[in-house]
Amino acid sequence: MKNFCIALILVVTASFAGLNQAAEAVATKAIVGGTVVDLDGTAPIRDAVILIEGEKIVAIGSAADVPVPDAAQLIDASGAWLIPGLMNMHLHLGLILPGKLEAELAKETEGELTLRMAANARDILHAGVTTIRLTGEQRHGDLALKKAISKGQAIGPRIFSSGEALAITGGHGSESNVTYSDGPYELIKAARKEISAGASWVKILISGGIATNGGDIAEALMTLEEIEAVVDAAHRFGARVAAHSGSSAATTIAIDAGIDSIEHGYFLDRKVLKKMKKHGTWLVPTIVVSQPATQPFFEKIGVPEWYLKRRDSVGKEHWRALEMAIEEGVNIALGTDQLPSEPNDGTTATVREAQYYVEAGMTPLQALRAATIQPARMLGADDRIGSLEVGKFADIIAVDGDPTKDIKALRNILFVMKGGEVYNDLLSK
Numbered sequence: 001m002k003n004f005c006i007a008l009i010l011v012v013t014a015s016f017a018g019l020n021q022a023a024e025a026v027a028t029k030a031i032v033g034g035t036v037v038d039l040d041g042t043a044p045i046r047d048a049v050i051l052i053e054g055e056k057i058v059a060i061g062s063a064a065d066v067p068v069p070d071a072a073q074l075i076d077a078s079g080a081w082l083i084p085g086l087m088n089m090h091l092h093l094g095l096i097l098p099g100k101l102e103a104e105l106a107k108e109t110e111g112e113l114t115l116r117m118a119a120n121a122r123d124i125l126h127a128g129v130t131t132i133r134l135t136g137e138q139r140h141g142d143l144a145l146k147k148a149i150s151k152g153q154a155i156g157p158r159i160f161s162s163g164e165a166l167a168i169t170g171g172h173g174s175e176s177n178v179t180y181s182d183g184p185y186e187l188i189k190a191a192r193k194e195i196s197a198g199a200s201w202v203k204i205l206i207s208g209g210i211a212t213n214g215g216d217i218a219e220a221l222m223t224l225e226e227i228e229a230v231v232d233a234a235h236r237f238g239a240r241v242a243a244h245s246g247s248s249a250a251t252t253i254a255i256d257a258g259i260d261s262i263e264h265g266y267f268l269d270r271k272v273l274k275k276m277k278k279h280g281t282w283l284v285p286t287i288v289v290s291q292p293a294t295q296p297f298f299e300k301i302g303v304p305e306w307y308l309k310r311r312d313s314v315g316k317e318h319w320r321a322l323e324m325a326i327e328e329g330v331n332i333a334l335g336t337d338q339l340p341s342e343p344n345d346g347t348t349a350t351v352r353e354a355q356y357y358v359e360a361g362m363t364p365l366q367a368l369r370a371a372t373i374q375p376a377r378m379l380g381a382d383d384r385i386g387s388l389e390v391g392k393f394a395d396i397i398a399v400d401g402d403p404t405k406d407i408k409a410l411r412n413i414l415f416v417m418k419g420g421e422v423y424n425d426l427l428s429k
């Protein structure tokens with residue numbers, strides 16, 4: 001039996017080698033016939049050709065200017081609009097909210113958690129989101145998954161992760177009677193531990209939140225010295241720092257400490273938004289969680305009454321903060337705090353979030369940028385992803401309308417490519 005297995009493996013390996021050679025011969029792909037949207041707001045390229053070799057875009061232009069090699073594999077995008085893959089900058093692949101889900105997953109093992117994350121990652125990519133930033137996960141399943149995706153062992157978007165979030169004793173994300181990291185030295189150590197495990201961001205929790213009872217949402221819980229210490233430690237390793245913050249007080253301190261991004265910003269006032277604008281601090285609004293479109297989701301997962309009340313109480317102010325942030329021209333990168341592919345109001349949480357940005361005052365083009373090139377800039381990865389340009393990864397999606405005219409075009413995603421590989425294709429159907 002053993003010999004038979006070895007023989008079978010040899011046959012399978014041999015045929016895979018054959019396939020690989022064949023794949024190399026047709027490594028060039030050409031997406032033809034579609035309209036490429038210009039993220040700078042200039043005219044789109046109609047009847048475009050995008051040539052892809054391996055993982056990267058090697059040519060892009062009109063059919064008249066870019067000849068298609070005979071051997072290229074053709075992808076007909078006639079009638080479709082081509083944009084960069086969407087990005088979602090605030091989510092938790094292993095998210096567990098209070099209620100039914102929490103009880104169900106109470107005894108989840110490390111292996112089960114990582115496999116659940118992998119399933120979520122696959123769904124996210126199929127929904128057109130090709131890059132995600134994880135803002136607090138458990139037990140480093142996220143970092144294992146990131147490695148597996150980059151090795152081709154699992155399917156999912158590009159992952160930038162902060163590993164486990166840094167909580168302070170008594171603060172958001174803490175359990176009562178448990179000691180966390182307090183003071184600059186402990187926080188520096190905790191930040192370095194995440195970075196050494198593979199995190200490229202550090203997530204700190206500097207005010208209270210909706211989902212836990214640790215401190216008031218509007219308070220500044222972490223001190224200037226603590227935040228400064230984390231930011232300095234992270235920046236020395238090339239990592240960036242994201243702060244969960246609902247409050248103007250906490251955000252003001254964090255900006256002074258050199259924070260890179262503020263998450264949620266439920267109660268931000270105009271004064272602090274002006275300060276964010278001045279310092280170029282990023283805001284990741286996650287507006288979708290506090291707005292009515294998400295109500296059926298919370299009912300479905302059975303969150304308790306107290307959670308819904310707490311959420312409604314912040315909804316109006318959160319909305320006003322987002323409107324003011326748009327008015328002030330604060331850097332905004334899209335994030336949902338829900339799974340990007342989560343069904344929401346007839347679409348996904350990611351697309352609904354972008355739609356909310358338009359309802360709050362962005363132009364459709366600004367909202368599209370907040371879902372593509374702006375997150376790439378926030379990640380410091382805009383030389384590789386975030387727009388359709390020669391030399392960048394071929395992370396491309398197709399939609400059935402012009403999203404710079406109507407952001408709702410993102411509701412119909414017809415095609416998803418990441419790094420030159422096709423993961424979803426309804427173009428020919």
Ligand SMILES: [Zn+2]
Binds near residue numbers: 090091092135
């Ligand atoms: Zn979150």
